[in-house]
Amino acid sequence: MSEAHTHHEMSFWEKYVFSTDHKIIGFQYMFTGLFMALIGGFFVYVFRMQLAFPGIDVPGFGHVSELAYNSLVTNHGTIMIFWFAMPVLIAAFGNFLIPLMIGADDMVFPRINRLSYQIFLLSALVLIASFFVPNGGFGGSWTAYPPLSAEAQYNATPLGAPMWVIAVGLEFVAFLLGGINFITTLMNARAPGMKMYDIPIVLWMIVIASILFMCSVGPLLAGAIMLLFDQLIGTGFYNPAHGGDPLLWQHLFWFFGHPEVYVVLLPAMGIVAEIMAVFARKKLFGYKTILYSVFATGILSFVVWAHHQFIAGIDPRMANLFTVTTLIISVPIAELCFVYIATLYGASITFSTPMLWALAFMAEFLIGGVTGIFLGASGLDVYYHDTYFVVAHFHYTFVPIAIIGFYAGITYWFPKMFGRMLNEYWGKVHFWGTIIPFNFIFIPLFILGAAGQHRRISGYVHFPDLYTQDLQNLRIIATVSLIAMLAFQVVFIVNMVYSWFRGKKAEINPWKANTLEWTVPSPPPHGNFAEFPTVYRGPYEYSHPDREVDYWPQNEPGPDPAKSRK
Amino acid sequence: MSGPQSVGSPRTLTRTGPVIPSSLLAMVALVLTEIMLFAALISSFLIVKADASIWPPLGQPRLPVIVTAVNTGFLLGSGFMFFLANRRFRVGDFPASRKLMGMAVFLGGVFVAVQGYEWSKLLGFGLTVTSSIYGSFFYLIIGFHALHAVGALVAMLHLFLTFGPQGQSASRFLGTQVFWYFVVGIWPILYYLVYLS
Numbered sequence: 001m002s003e004a005h006t007h008h009e010m011s012f013w014e015k016y017v018f019s020t021d022h023k024i025i026g027f028q029y030m031f032t033g034l035f036m037a038l039i040g041g042f043f044v045y046v047f048r049m050q051l052a053f054p055g056i057d058v059p060g061f062g063h064v065s066e067l068a069y070n071s072l073v074t075n076h077g078t079i080m081i082f083w084f085a086m087p088v089l090i091a092a093f094g095n096f097l098i099p100l101m102i103g104a105d106d107m108v109f110p111r112i113n114r115l116s117y118q119i120f121l122l123s124a125l126v127l128i129a130s131f132f133v134p135n136g137g138f139g140g141s142w143t144a145y146p147p148l149s150a151e152a153q154y155n156a157t158p159l160g161a162p163m164w165v166i167a168v169g170l171e172f173v174a175f176l177l178g179g180i181n182f183i184t185t186l187m188n189a190r191a192p193g194m195k196m197y198d199i200p201i202v203l204w205m206i207v208i209a210s211i212l213f214m215c216s217v218g219p220l221l222a223g224a225i226m227l228l229f230d231q232l233i234g235t236g237f238y239n240p241a242h243g244g245d246p247l248l249w250q251h252l253f254w255f256f257g258h259p260e261v262y263v264v265l266l267p268a269m270g271i272v273a274e275i276m277a278v279f280a281r282k283k284l285f286g287y288k289t290i291l292y293s294v295f296a297t298g299i300l301s302f303v304v305w306a307h308h309q310f311i312a313g314i315d316p317r318m319a320n321l322f323t324v325t326t327l328i329i330s331v332p333i334a335e336l337c338f339v340y341i342a343t344l345y346g347a348s349i350t351f352s353t354p355m356l357w358a359l360a361f362m363a364e365f366l367i368g369g370v371t372g373i374f375l376g377a378s379g380l381d382v383y384y385h386d387t388y389f390v391v392a393h394f395h396y397t398f399v400p401i402a403i404i405g406f407y408a409g410i411t412y413w414f415p416k417m418f419g420r421m422l423n424e425y426w427g428k429v430h431f432w433g434t435i436i437p438f439n440f441i442f443i444p445l446f447i448l449g450a451a452g453q454h455r456r457i458s459g460y461v462h463f464p465d466l467y468t469q470d471l472q473n474l475r476i477i478a479t480v481s482l483i484a485m486l487a488f489q490v491v492f493i494v495n496m497v498y499s500w501f502r503g504k505k506a507e508i509n510p511w512k513a514n515t516l517e518w519t520v521p522s523p524p525p526h527g528n529f530a531e532f533p534t535v536y537r538g539p540y541e542y543s544h545p546d547r548e549v550d551y552w553p554q555n556e557p558g559p560d561p562a563k564s565r566k
Numbered sequence: 567m568s569g570p571q572s573v574g575s576p577r578t579l580t581r582t583g584p585v586i587p588s589s590l591l592a593m594v595a596l597v598l599t600e601i602m603l604f605a606a607l608i609s610s611f612l613i614v615k616a617d618a619s620i621w622p623p624l625g626q627p628r629l630p631v632i633v634t635a636v637n638t639g640f641l642l643g644s645g646f647m648f649f650l651a652n653r654r655f656r657v658g659d660f661p662a663s664r665k666l667m668g669m670a671v672f673l674g675g676v677f678v679a680v681q682g683y684e685w686s687k688l689l690g691f692g693l694t695v696t697s698s699i700y701g702s703f704f705y706l707i708i709g710f711h712a713l714h715a716v717g718a719l720v721a722m723l724h725l726f727l728t729f730g731p732q733g734q735s736a737s738r739f740l741g742t743q744v745f746w747y748f749v750v751g752i753w754p755i756l757y758y759l760v761y762l763s
């Protein structure tokens with residue numbers, strides 16, 4: 001771990017492609033994830049155009065057949081969750097931040113880390129390749145229920161479907177390797193003096209997310225192997241005619257699928273916590289409360305999965321049970337939101353771009369959380385199930401998590417990552433240009449869902465009840481807002497590229513933050529720390545009364561206020 | 567407790583001493599995932615079995631219970647040998663440790679070979695992956711276990727062959743050991759659920 005680095009001139013390939021440096025691997029994950037997000041964004045543009053203006057030739061794509069529509073929707077969901085949210089929130093931020101924030105020079109297993117990214121890249125390539133095989137990519141929804149997913153005669157994608165399963169399987173192996181690294185590194189490579197409660201909350205969140213992932217992914221991998229066998233060898237694991245059971249897949253999928261929500265939620269909440277403490281200049285309220293609530297949420301998240309199957313023919317008594325657990329799990333999450341707000345209470349807040357994103361996360365996620373309670377009640381779900389109400393609900397959770405969470409993180413750590421400051425003005429333009437259209441996309445979808453518009457239909461022309469002028473107007477509002485939101489992402493890309501090369505040079509600690517990554521040069525050199533730091537206190541000692549400056553870096557020698565208070 | 571501590575070169579300070587060695591922690595995390603994976607396979611099997619009116623399905627051969635019971639003994643013996651090898655390793659008696667490792671590899675190899683032989687007979691009797699859901703689950707679960715066993719044996723063989731007079735990388739020894747205990751430990755459960763009940 002601590003032997004000195006022998007520095008030699010590294011070639012471009014060594015430095016950026018086959019690097020074992022955690023920062024480079026983090027960037028690889030981030031840029032691959034962002035590239036995939038562009039694909040996912042393009043897909044949603046195409047199928048939203050089809051929904052708003054049925055039958056038109058979509059500019060840049062052409063006519064949208066039913067088969068293409070299904071594939072676009074399926075892969076939009078697949079990409080945004082598995083190839084954007086997870087690589088960017090966990091893998092990119094986790095890789096970049098964990099060693100820097102605990103005062104280490106790299107991950108404990110750097111080569112396993114590199115292997116993790118390489119498998120991830122392979123998985124992305126397999127998925128992209130599946131769009132170009134005969135009949136195109138898989139179109140049986142990101143949840144891939146059999147028999148639709150198991151039999152080519154139903155899904156009409158004899159190659160696309162197995163390639164989808166293989167891509168997802170590979171991706172999970174990649175995150176498994178990454179997760180092992182995260183857990184081991186956080187436990188075993190911390191700077192001297194950094195005790196459990198001195199670890200920045202974002203790292204706890206990323207590591208707990210990794211543990212949740214590792215506990216839940218096994219069943220899905222088992223299910224995926226059986227699905228692949230059904231597709232390729234002709235076994236009947238999910239086929240009742242052969243003695244199999246199609247519901248089996250749903251249980252295995254959602255046993256993973258619900259914890260997966262927290263797998264991506266927790267890193268985003270961690271990012272938000274860091275930003276809030278820094279820009280409120282206050283100690284993070286209830287550090288231990290947050291930690292224990294997250295543990296409770298993590299455990300509960302394994303006993304709520306069947307709320308996705310209320311309509312699938314499960315025993316109604318079981319549905320009742322899962323309604324109760326689902327309502328219980330909203331308690332620690334709601335509590336977390338209150339605790340976060342308590343950090344803001346009475347603070348003099350700096351409304352910088354990262355802070356705006358962090359606050360927007362709270363506001364928008366709240367809407368997602370509250371509408372989730374409607375769906376968690378099995379009685380109401382009978383009506384709302386399979387409508388756009390569900391679509392709007394989970395986008396109000398996943399967009400704050402994946403998109404807002406990412407922007408919060410990237411705007412906050414950009415100076416450290418690239419050594420330059422992002423432009424604040426254009427950062428704010430991008431912020432409002434994203435947040436306002438976002439709400440104009442999904443509020444109409446709540447209304448459409450309540451009106452009974454079901455999902456996974458490529459157009460409503462043949463549904464007279466749903467093809468009214470009022471409802472069609474709502475669809476057009478959503479689509480136009482989507483295009484506006486996508487267009488504003490160009491502002492971010494330009495801002496990022498411009499600032500990267502021409503932005504104001506960043507100091508070591510531009511936000512006056514306490515955590516260890518702000519004690520090394522921006523960007524940090526290979527090996528991170530010239531001298532390994534020692535930690536003397538927790539990460540959130542802001543505006544301490546005994547201090548002249550309003551922050552107190554973790555590595556600054558001196559007393560630990562948490563101890564002297566006793 | 568409070569107050570500035572010695573601020574020498576931090577490099578010379580001991581870092582937060584790992585309570586659990588990294589290789590062990592990593593392997594435990596992997597094994598945790600594997601346990602969940604096998605748990606899913608087993609519960610899928612039990613659900614399908616409970617759904618079936620006749621089990622095993624008509625016209626499908628019975629599994630070799632007795633031979634496999636004996637074979638289970640070989641596998642458990644292999645695990646025990648690794649355990650003994652570890653005890654010798656701890657006290658620095660590397661030649662003895664190496665010998666016991668060799669025994670562990672040998673007994674593990676016997677287990678896999680007997681399994682393979684029994685499979686070839688079962689295939690002859692008409693139990694294939696697609697002959698029935700019974701066959702599908704048998705080859706999936708038992709095959710998956712066999713795959714793990716082969717992988718672990720390769721690692722153990724490599725460990726055995728690279729054993730020097732100074733012993734062996736302790737972390738690799740530890741990691742391989744944990745994985746082998748997992749493969750050995752889960753087998754009796756699989757045997758009971760798939761072969762006996």
Ligand SMILES: [Cu+2]
Nearest residue numbers: 258305307308
């Ligand atoms: Cu859920």
